[in-house]
Amino acid sequence: MKAFIVLGLIDGVVYGLLATGLVLVYKGARVFNFAQAEFGTVAAFLAYWMFEKQHMPYWLSDVLAVLLVGLLGFILERLIVRKLFNAPRVTMLVATAGIALALIQLEIIIGGANAVPLPPAIQGIGVSILGVIVTPQQILTFVALVGLGLAMGYFFSRTDLGLAVLATSQEPVATELVGIGTRKMSSFIWTMAAVLGGIGGVLIGAGGAIFPSFMTTSYLLGAFTAAVVGGIDSLPGAFVGGVVIGLTRDLGGYFLPKTIPGGPNLLVFAVLVLILLVRPQGLLGAKA
């Protein structure tokens, strides 16, 4: 039981990070970004390639991988998102799904369909927390993502750039009038979303096996649900939603009888339906 709570919290911050990226793009473009989790897979593969094949230092591979994925987000915004600014949202949504599909195929073609091991950032045996063995990589992930969450909280409430991003998402015309380029902001939003996805990818992928689309298949649905549960327009809500979903899934795996196939997904669905019917704006979202 305790073990599932600890695991749920660790999973929760991962969902929270991905959900933050989703909320960011939703604020900028009013669309659910289906490529969000796949940015993480790309980053994990880049890190693996640089560390294992090019023998670069581990930290450098990680940093370069995240930066390259940020560049990828920037390019995709220029090539695709910008052209679809006034298209129906369903078209834009299909486009992001198309981006995810293309990225997955590129990974398979370049990296192969087989899983490869990405070593953890910190070697060493696990430590016991509340009687649960937690690996150093899990602790690092937790600390790094919580730190990132706090840093983002500061960024979006105290810095000019962060406030400009929020302004763009709330009132594009008025934002243009006070001299903030909304197109530049759109570029920035997609770059930042890709960077967030990339950070998630290199942290989660480390210490385990990475394979094409691993982030999308394991985390995307949970991240979407987390974003909606927390409130799709609320950045702190995304983190709260992430923790709720992480705990729901792992505790669901503990309580639900094993005879129900796909139990955790069923619970996530139930939470999603409940939230959408009872409190559509999400836990921390503003009423529309």
Place this chain on the structure above:
Amino acid sequence: MTERRLRRPSARKAVSADPEAVTGEVDPADVVAELAGDAAVELSEEIEEFEGVDQVSADASESGPSAGGWIARRGLIAIMVLGVIAAPLFYRGDAGQTKLTWMAIGLIYIIFGLSINVLVGYAGQISLGHQAFVGVGAFTSAYIVSVSHASFWVAFVLAGVSGAISAALLGFIALRLKGLFLALITLAYGTVAQFTLFNVSSLTGGGAGARAPRPAGFTSNMQFAYLCMAVTAALLYIDWRMVRSKVGRAIFAIRENELSAASFGINITAYKLLAFTVSGVFAGLGGSLFAHQQQLVQASSFDFTFALTLVLMVVVGGLGSRVGVLIGSTFFALFPLIFNAISLYTALIGAVALLLTLTRFQGGIAQQIAPILRWFGGGSLRKQRRSHVMQPGGEGVRP
């Protein structure tokens, strides 16, 4: 020069009032003015004539092309339809069996495309869990044939019914949600169906899958291809009649603006649920054919990638356009099969083609072939005519 210039307007006025009146004085300036006036009259006559020509052509496009034009149009359509009907006969031999399988799959995908088009294209309700309806139909059909030992036709009908029920259930949720939130709930619905519902061993055989033998009388690939063709034709007809009826207009009105539709007395709840139900029936029937075409149904077939493919093919085809959806569905069904040799690259090419389509032609294939469709409909290849193809920015798909 100055004098001439000053007199010219009056002269022109005289000419335009009565050209024969200017005959008295012979003055070079007057001659020039007269010529100028004549030129003006000629010009205006030319303009009138030009406009007249334009009016004639506009009248022609209103009343349709000549008899020969109609024969050419109808003849071409007839040749294409006959070609499709006759196509399986050309592949009777052993070598053609693969082609017959492809045809059946292509036709089944057209049914899937029509199903999702009713929901996304006509009603503006996004669905990312459409594989759930297809899967429910497929497993129902397989269960009834292989466990209950009932005839295929019973299973086929019940597959449609079960597809309709599963879609209507989602429809009740969709009554309260819009746009991207609906997309998310359908996505979760599809995932739950794939991992939970389709893995209940007693109903679906778990991971091993459920067997779905070919129906009696349609065991060969050619016979089955004709069965698929008949069903597809029937559903195309139903779709066409629905769009042209009060139901179709009501559903379009809901897509464009729910509030104004309601203010015109359209029952939003009933028509939305109807759109979901019709879509579910189509998906269930398509799922039944899919099951008996594959002869083995497995839960893993109905994953998120499949759901995405279904949406991609109608968006690339052109939301709301029957012909566009037909072409898009066939393309996405056959593309991976035909280019199996370079299978690694097919999905990539498909995804890139999708992104190119979306960024360059948001109306999809339907937008690109709009002039051809107009011509077949009796219009000119050049002139614009109103159509019910979804325009960018429909109300129903906004958040």
